[in-house]
Amino acid sequence: MRADLPAGVEPLDDGDPTQAGPYLLTGRIGVGGMGSVYYGQAPGGAPVAVKVIRREYAREPEFRTRFLREAQAARRVARFCTAEVLDVDTDRTEPYLLTSSPA
Numbered sequence: 637m638r639a640d641l642p643a644g645v646e647p648l649d650d651g652d653p654t655q656a657g658p659y660l661l662t663g664r665i666g667v668g669g670m671g672s673v674y675y676g677q678a679p680g681g682a683p684v685a686v687k688v689i690r691r692e693y694a695r696e697p698e699f700r701t702r703f704l705r706e707a708q709a710a711r712r713v714a715r716f717c718t719a720e721v722l723d724v725d726t727d728r729t730e731p732y733l734l735t736s737s738p739a
Contacts (some may be wrong), residue, residue, distance in 0.1 A: 688714045
């Protein structure tokens, strides 16, 4: 593990993205059925978690609509219950959801 990554964050693999929108991705937090969650930095340097959706799901307009609706619903949940949703972009080739970092 790289010294500059928090505990539990793995280095990026060759196939991992290094950027999602304006957010720099520096490590991988986990991989799930819909995509991967990356550790990264916002333009101002704040640590963030970025969920990047797999391209096969991103090709489905219905999935993009549902993903956006779920992100908007998550924004209404009290922050002490879940990570704060900071940004979402469903118009990209690989849609993403940005939250405050757990690390």
